[in-house]
Each structure stands twice: as C-alpha cells, then as structure tokens.
Amino acid sequence: MTTTLQPPANPAASAPDGPPARTPRRVGFGSKLSAWDLKLSPYLYISPFFILFIVTGLFPILYTGVISFMDWDQIRGSGTFVGFDQYAYVLSQPAFWDALRNTFSIFVLSTVPQLIFAVFIAAMLDQNIRAKTLWRMGVLVPYVMAPVAVALIFSNMFGDQYGIVNTLLGRIGLPGVGWHSDTFASHIAIATMVNFRWTGYNTLILLAAMQAVPREYYEAATVDGAGKVRQFFSITLPSLKPTLIFVVITSTIGGLQIFDEPRMFDQGGTGGSNNQWLTISLYLYKLGWGEWNFGRAAALAWILFLIILVIGAVNLFISRSLVRDEGARDGLTRAQRRAASRAAKQRLAAESTGKGARS
Amino acid sequence: MSVIDTSPVTAAADPNPPQRQSRARRPRAVRGSRPGWFVYASLGVVLLAAIVPYYWALLIGSGDSSTIRNTELSWIPGGNFFTNAAAVLNNPAVNFWTGLWNSIFSSALIAASVVFFSTLAGWAFAKLRFRGGPWLLVFVVATMAVPTQLGVVPLYILFSEIGWTGQIGAIIVPALTSAFGVFWMTQYLRQAVPDELIEAARVDGASSFRTFLTVGVPAARPAAAMLGLFTFVTAWNNFFWPFIVLDRQNPTLPVALSLLQSNYFVDYSVVLAGVLLSTVPLLLLFVFAGKQLVSGIMQGAVKG
Numbered sequence: 262m263t264t265t266l267q268p269p270a271n272p273a274a275s276a277p278d279g280p281p282a283r284t285p286r287r288v289g290f291g292s293k294l295s296a297w298d299l300k301l302s303p304y305l306y307i308s309p310f311f312i313l314f315i316v317t318g319l320f321p322i323l324y325t326g327v328i329s330f331m332d333w334d335q336i337r338g339s340g341t342f343v344g345f346d347q348y349a350y351v352l353s354q355p356a357f358w359d360a361l362r363n364t365f366s367i368f369v370l371s372t373v374p375q376l377i378f379a380v381f382i383a384a385m386l387d388q389n390i391r392a393k394t395l396w397r398m399g400v401l402v403p404y405v406m407a408p409v410a411v412a413l414i415f416s417n418m419f420g421d422q423y424g425i426v427n428t429l430l431g432r433i434g435l436p437g438v439g440w441h442s443d444t445f446a447s448h449i450a451i452a453t454m455v456n457f458r459w460t461g462y463n464t465l466i467l468l469a470a471m472q473a474v475p476r477e478y479y480e481a482a483t484v485d486g487a488g489k490v491r492q493f494f495s496i497t498l499p500s501l502k503p504t505l506i507f508v509v510i511t512s513t514i515g516g517l518q519i520f521d522e523p524r525m526f527d528q529g530g531t532g533g534s535n536n537q538w539l540t541i542s543l544y545l546y547k548l549g550w551g552e553w554n555f556g557r558a559a560a561l562a563w564i565l566f567l568i569i570l571v572i573g574a575v576n577l578f579i580s581r582s583l584v585r586d587e588g589a590r591d592g593l594t595r596a597q598r599r600a601a602s603r604a605a606k607q608r609l610a611a612e613s614t615g616k617g618a619r620s
Numbered sequence: 621m622s623v624i625d626t627s628p629v630t631a632a633a634d635p636n637p638p639q640r641q642s643r644a645r646r647p648r649a650v651r652g653s654r655p656g657w658f659v660y661a662s663l664g665v666v667l668l669a670a671i672v673p674y675y676w677a678l679l680i681g682s683g684d685s686s687t688i689r690n691t692e693l694s695w696i697p698g699g700n701f702f703t704n705a706a707a708v709l710n711n712p713a714v715n716f717w718t719g720l721w722n723s724i725f726s727s728a729l730i731a732a733s734v735v736f737f738s739t740l741a742g743w744a745f746a747k748l749r750f751r752g753g754p755w756l757l758v759f760v761v762a763t764m765a766v767p768t769q770l771g772v773v774p775l776y777i778l779f780s781e782i783g784w785t786g787q788i789g790a791i792i793v794p795a796l797t798s799a800f801g802v803f804w805m806t807q808y809l810r811q812a813v814p815d816e817l818i819e820a821a822r823v824d825g826a827s828s829f830r831t832f833l834t835v836g837v838p839a840a841r842p843a844a845a846m847l848g849l850f851t852f853v854t855a856w857n858n859f860f861w862p863f864i865v866l867d868r869q870n871p872t873l874p875v876a877l878s879l880l881q882s883n884y885f886v887d888y889s890v891v892l893a894g895v896l897l898s899t900v901p902l903l904l905l906f907v908f909a910g911k912q913l914v915s916g917i918m919q920g921a922v923k924g
Contacts, residue, residue, distance in 0.1 A: 566770050
C-alpha cells in the first residue's frame with residue numbers, strides 16, 4: 262500500500278492539462294489518495310490493539326458476566342440460566358469472606374511498609390551519592406526474580422520448623438512463629454515476599470518524583486536554616502503526594518489480584534488448612550479449576566472487579582481530599598506557589614524593592 | 621543543578637548582591653555536598669536485603685537434603701549445587717528445558733509484538749488527528765484497570781474450544797498488544813517528535829506510513845527499547861494465566877518452577893537449586909540492561 266502511493270502522485274500531478282496554475286493540480290488522483298491515506302491510516306494503526314483487545318479482552322469480560330449467571334456445563338460447553346444464584350453462593354461461603362479478609366490484610370501489610378521503606382530509600386538515593394547508577398540497579402535486583410521463585414525461597418525461609426527466620430528468632434531467645442499455621446503470621450510472610458520484590462521498583466518511581474522537585478526549594482530552606490530532616494518533611498514529602506497516590510492506586514490494583522505468592526506458599530497451594538492465606542484470586546482458581554465450576558468462578562471474578570472499582574473510587578476520593586488538605590495546610594495552592602516564586606524572581610531581578618512579601 | 625547556579629557565568633550575568641552573600645555558606649549545606657556514612661550504611665543494608673534471598677537459595681541449593689534441618693547455620697555454600705541442579709534439569713516431571721525455551725520464545729515474541737503495535741498505535745494517538753482519537757485513548761488507559769481474573773474463564777473456554785489449552789500460543793496471543801504499551805509510546809512520542817518534522821515529511825510527499833517509518837520509528841527507539849525490556853520481564857515472570865492454561869508437559873519457566881513445589885519434590889535443596897537456575901537468564905539480562913530498566917522505571921514515573 263505504501264509503495265503504490267508514491268508513483269501515482271507524479272503522473273497525477275502532470276495530468277491536468279498545461280498552464281492553469283497550481284490550485285487545480287492539487288485535486289488530482291494522487292492527492293485524493295493521500296487524503297484518504299491521512300484519514301484512514303490512524304485507524305489502521307490503532308486497529309491491531311483494538312481488534313486483539315475485543316477478542317481477548319472485551320469479549321471475555323462481557324462473557325464472564327454471562328457465565329456468572331449460569332450453571333456452566335463443562336462437557337457440553339454451555340450453561341443454564343440460574344440468575345443470581347452463583348453470586349449468592351459465593352457470598353454465602355465463609356471461604357469468600359476469609360479470602361476477602363486475607364486479601365486486604367496482605368495488601369495493607371505489603372503496601373504500608375513498602376511505601377515507607379521506598380520513600381526512605383529514595384531519599385537516600387536522592388543524595389549526591391557516589392556510583393548512583395550502581396545503587397539504583399542494586400535496589401532493582403529483586404524485581405527481576407519471578408514471584409514464583411521469590412515465593413519458593415521465602416516460604417522456605419519462613420519454614421515452621423527448620424526455617425531460617427525461626428532459627429534466628431530462637432537465637433535471640435524468642436519462640437518460633439507458626440508461619441504456615443497462624444493466619445496473621447502467614448500474611449506477614451506473604452507480604453514480605455511482595456515487599457521484597459516491589460520496594461525497589463516503587464523506590465525508583467518515588468526517586469524520579471523527588472528529582473523533579475526544584476532544587477531551589479532546598480537551597481532556600483538551607484539558607485533559612487532548615488536541616489535535612491526538616492527539609493524532607495516540609496519539602497520532599499508534600500511534593501511526593503501525587504506520585505504516592507499513583508503508587509498506592511497501582512499497588513491496590515495489583516495487590517487485590519495477588520495469586521502467585523499465596524499459591525506457592527505451601528505444597529498444597531490451596532491457601533492453608535483453614536484458609537489462612539486464601540486470597541480472592543486463589544479462591545477463584547479453586548472454584549474454576551479445582552471444582553471445575555465456571556459459573557461460580559465467573560461470579561467471583563465480577564465481585565472482584567466491583568471491589569477493585571469501589572476501592573479505586575475510595576482511593577481517588579481520599580487522595581483528592583488529601584491533596585486539598587495539603588493545600589490548606591501550607592496555605593498555598595500550586596498556582597499561588599508558582600506566582601510567589603515568580604514574584605520572588607522578579608523581586609530579585611528588580612533587586613531594589615525587597616518588601617518582605619514572604620513573611 | 622546547584623553547580624550551574626554557582627557557576628561564574630551565572631553569577632557574572634546576574635549582578636546580584638544577595639546571592640553573592642549567601643554563596644559563602646552555600647557550598648557545604650547545599651545538596652551538592654557528599655552525604656555522610658549514614659546514607660551509605662542504609663543503602664548497604666538495602667542492598668544486602670536484596671541479595672540475601674538469592675544467597676539463601678544458593679546456600680540451601682548447594683547443600684544436601686540434610687542442610688535444611690541443620691540448625692547450626694553455615695554461611696558457606698556446600699558442594700552439591702551441580703548435583704541438585706542436574707536433578708532438576710534431568711527430571712522428566714519438571715520439563716525445565718521445555719520451560720526455558722517456551723519462556724524465551726514467548727517472552728521475546730510478546731515483547732517484539734507489543735513494541736511494534738504500541739509504537740504504531742502510539743504514533744497515531746500522539747501525532748495524527750482523527751475523529752474519536754482522544755476518546756479512544758481514554759478507553760485504552762481505562763482498560764489498564766481491568767483485572768486479569770475478569771477474563772480468564774471465557775478465555776479458557778475459548779482456547780479449549782480451539783484446542784489450544786496446553787499450547788504456548790494460548791499465552792502468546794492474548795499478550796500480543798498491551799494498553800500500557802500504547803499509553804507509554806503515546807506519551808513518549810507526543811513530546812519526542814516536533815510536529816514540524818511531520819509536516820516537512822508530508823510536504824516532501826511521504827505517505828502516512830512512510831512518515832511513520834522515517835520520522836516516528838527512529839524517534840521512538842529509546843522508549844521502544846525500554847518498553848521491550850519491561851514487557852519481556854513481565855511476560856517472563858507471568859504466572860496466573862500460564863498456570864491455568866498450560867500443562868506439565870509444555871510449561872513456561874514459572875509453571876515448571878511451580879511443579880517443583882509439589883509432591884514430586886520434598887527435597888528443598890533440589891527445589892532451591894532449580895529456583896536459582898531459573899533466575900539466571902533474567903539476572904544475565906539485568907546485568908546487560910539493568911541501567912535501561914532503571915531509567916525506564918524512572919521515566920515512566922515522571923510521565924505516568
């Protein structure tokens with residue numbers, strides 16, 4: 262198509278008879294074709310994504326909805342309509358509520374410490390350290406290990422009897438923890454795997470945001486006599502808010518889908534004898550490919566989606582009010598701050614009119 | 621940055637007494653100064669924490685089956701790593717080599733395809749005007765929030781209908797394009813290519829696709845490299861869908877790994893030797909391309 266476009270352009274340009282100036286020549290066959298080309302090609306370029314998305318994304322999503330209202334027959338490959346029965350079934354199962362509790366517990370245990378650590382490490386990396394790239398790469402080393410591999414290593418370290426963690430606890434005179442029997446302990450172990458893999462990743466995202474903070478702020482603060490810690494809490498942390506919100510939302514979406522780590526936490530892979538670390542995704546797998554009940558699995562998938570939507574909305578709401586709160590606390594919106602710095606610059610330039618507008 | 625500020629050129633060009641005065645106490649306090657031991661010590665601890673699990677895998681993976689029960693810890697690797705590794709590599713129940721090949725093949729193909737289609741779509745969204753464009757872009761971004769779990773049941777039915785369950789194609793086809801990739805390339809191309817360049821190409825009579833090839837593709841190269849890396853790592857480590865749709869005979873590496881933690885193996889030395897083996901390919905990739913990966917994450921964050 263591309264190559265055929267070129268040649269016609271020339272004959273078409275010379276085809277209109279003789280002298281009459283440029284304007285009529287432009288409406289030749291070639292330009293018509295190129296107008297078509299211009300109009301159509303954007304759609305051609307984006308079509309692979311949309312075609313594939315419709316087949317492997319949109320259709321399955323909608324069809325999950327259809328299946329969730331059915332009692333699906335594996336062998337015939339069709340289902341009978343049962344209304345909301347599958348939803349009612351899933352919601353009536355104690356296992357579902359266990360899974361919901363575990364998912365949230367693991368999510369909180371993995372997000373909160375992770376962000377605190379990430380902010381701290383990013384602040385360290387934001388200094389004028391030697392061998393910057395090397396440290397940054399070092400922080401990212403865990404990210405290249407597959408979650409399955411991480412889970413295998415950590416579930417070994419968190420072994421109930423011979424695990425290194427319990428051995429070390431014993432060394433300092435503490436009793437061993439039942440990492441695979443106690444609910445909360447298992448959540449800590451699984452959250453540790455998540456934290457191991459993702460802290461470095463989030464650190465780099467936060468580091469990028471930190472480096473975007475104008476260095477003049479720090480210089481001004483230094484001149485005003487603020488120490489490193491004070492600068493961190495009054496300048497760095499407030500500037501990070503949008504990025505923190507972004508990180509929280511992405512890790513929420515990821516965290517609510519957690520599957521690999523709990524699945525690999527023990528040999529059975531069923532989420533513990535008492536559903537101690539059964540998560541929603543793991544439960545979905547059990548319903549669908551353990552009990553081979555696709556109707557129930559589909560209903561759970563939709564419930565999970567709704568939960569994600571609700572949490573997303575709550576997140577957005579909270580983060581928005583947080584941002585507003587920030588504006589209220591230091592009494593300046595971003596526009597005001599910008600205006601202030603502009604005014605300050607002008608003042609410096611004019612240099613004669615130093616009328617303490619800052620105080 | 622502070623270096624530029626204090627450079628003689630700026631100071632001379634800006635005859636500014638207050639700045640000059642403050643310069644005296646600037647150099648030490650400003651962030652240009654080297655940090656103290658605390659920073660390096662903290663970073664050292666972080667680095668140690670990042671490496672310990674790898675080392676632990678080596679420690680256990682190089683011992684024999686009794687190592688794990690040994691309460692007297694030894695921090696020196698044993699001599700059995702290759703025996704354990706061989707036990708994984710040669711075990712017909714694990715299909716390690718098939719898994720390795722499948723992982724390389726599928727991840728490379730997925731990465732190449734995502735890069736190509738994302739560049740194409742990103743070019744359209746960033747630089748071409750067409751009816752519904754902005755709206756469609758919003759749609760693409762919105763699809764990123766949809767969980768994988770929402771589609772797996774019908775997708776599984778679909779693939780078992782056409783007989784693709786257990787086939788590597790079942791994990792390749794759904795991953796050939798990515799919403800994140802389209803978004804990423806759109807963001808990048810939007811600011812990487814000046815509109816004048818496209819107009820110039822048009823005036824020269826280049827077709828739309830030719831413009832894309834001669835103007836868009838070269839400009840997209842750095843972002844494409846990073847997107848390719850990311851997609852490769854993500855595809856390589858992906859587990860949920862491959863675990864559902866693939867079987868023991870034809871696994872990817874994570875699926876093969878998951879088989880290690882089953883009734884077949886109670887010997888943790890063998891399991892962790894296998895884990896370590898499976899991470900070698902990505903560690904190698906990281907050694908060569910880690911710098912790119914780092915800057916990719918940092919760049920994505922600024923724009924995302």
